[in-house]
Amino acid sequence: MHHVNKSIELVENEFARDVVAGLSADVKTLPSRWLYDERGSALFEEITKLEEYYVTRAETSILRERQADIADFIGSGATLIEYGAGAGIKTELVLAGLRDPRGYVPIDIADAFLAETSKRIASRFPSLCVRPIERNFLDVFEVPFDGSDGRRTGFFPGSTMGNLNTIEAQALLMQMGRHLGDGGRAIIGVDLQKNVDTLLRAYDDRAGVTAAFNLNLLERINTELGGDFRLEQFKHVSRWNEIEKAVEMHLVSLCDQRVTLCAQTFLFRTSETIHTESSRKYTAESFERLARAGGWKVAEAWQDADALFGLFGLIRY
Numbered sequence: 380m381h382h383v384n385k386s387i388e389l390v391e392n393e394f395a396r397d398v399v400a401g402l403s404a405d406v407k408t409l410p411s412r413w414l415y416d417e418r419g420s421a422l423f424e425e426i427t428k429l430e431e432y433y434v435t436r437a438e439t440s441i442l443r444e445r446q447a448d449i450a451d452f453i454g455s456g457a458t459l460i461e462y463g464a465g466a467g468i469k470t471e472l473v474l475a476g477l478r479d480p481r482g483y484v485p486i487d488i489a490d491a492f493l494a495e496t497s498k499r500i501a502s503r504f505p506s507l508c509v510r511p512i513e514r515n516f517l518d519v520f521e522v523p524f525d526g527s528d529g530r531r532t533g534f535f536p537g538s539t540m541g542n543l544n545t546i547e548a549q550a551l552l553m554q555m556g557r558h559l560g561d562g563g564r565a566i567i568g569v570d571l572q573k574n575v576d577t578l579l580r581a582y583d584d585r586a587g588v589t590a591a592f593n594l595n596l597l598e599r600i601n602t603e604l605g606g607d608f609r610l611e612q613f614k615h616v617s618r619w620n621e622i623e624k625a626v627e628m629h630l631v632s633l634c635d636q637r638v639t640l641c642a643q644t645f646l647f648r649t650s651e652t653i654h655t656e657s658s659r660k661y662t663a664e665s666f667e668r669l670a671r672a673g674g675w676k677v678a679e680a681w682q683d684a685d686a687l688f689g690l691f692g693l694i695r696y
């Protein structure tokens with residue numbers, strides 16, 4: 380197994396740069412990818428099991444029911460390249476349905492999870508060549524070819540696409556086109572627009588797991604950047620942004636306060652928020668437009684029985 384590793388210092392510098400820039404802006408924002416340190420990734424796995432979080436259940440039901448159709452779409456002898464692989468639970472469903480799969484390339488910034496997922500999948504599918512890549516998939520990078528790759532197929536489940544703004548999403552779709560090559564295909568899972576109550580509850584569960592996931596970002600800043608955030612002085616909220624068609628997660632300051640990190644001080648007014656994640660919700664039509672702008676056409680559109688979630692099979696133009 381090859382492991383493309385970035386130095387820890389570089390990651391820490393990027394983190395510091397993003398946090399300082401994000402908290403210095405008029406509207407305080409932090410990139411959602413920093414939510415996924417080891418604890419954040421574990422909390423996300425807990426979220427996927429919550430009653431309110433229909434997203435994982437709906438997508439998994441499509442992957443189960445359409446396993447044979449998905450395998451036909453991908454074809455035999457393929458290599459699966461997964462963007463934001465996380466725990467890779469759904470990946471096993473796809474791989475198990477494939478005829479003679481050759482390779483699996485999980486890409487993720489969450490290093491601990493990436494190693495665990497790669498190990499588990501390599502041991503369940505011993506004939507598969509597993510080559511994890513630890514990277515921000517928004518950076519421009521190559522996926523080195525392996526002689527036995529066969530046809531490459533991209534897999535981007537979990538509605539992670541929804542965390543990207545339109546420019547990032549288009550850039551990633553184009554990068555996927557470069558990675559997957561001529562004749563490349565991709566399977567992308569996106570959450571569909573639905574009533575706002577259902578959406579908001581999915582991002583603000585009664586047990587408080589999503590709140591812990593969001594607040595963990597402040598804990599991470601405290602630990603890794605020497606910050607002095609007092610977590611009890613911030614509250615998790617989820618909001619619907621009608622213009623963006625997105626559920627936003629914010630951390631609301633409960634009082635006027637100042638926070639110091641990286642030798643800089645940041646002021647927070649009461650009710651001021653840090654915007655930590657957007658989860659955009661699509662319709663079949665709005666996703667098709669996005670895909671087309673990124674160089675892909677929709678060949679297959681699968682949904683669960685309740686039409687909560689969409690899984691799309693894409694072919695490069």
Ligand SMILES: C[S@@+](CC[C@H](N)C(=O)[O-])C[C@H]1O[C@@H](n2cnc3c(N)ncnc32)[C@H](O)[C@@H]1O
Nearest residue numbers: 412415463464465487488489514515516536537
């Ligand atoms: C919403 S979770 C989905 C996990 C899993 N694929 C699933 O379907 O349950 C997002 C995953 O993408 C990873 N991720 C988020 N932004 C990323 C980025 N910019 N580059 C690489 N990985 C990223 C996170 O670490 C996390 O594992």
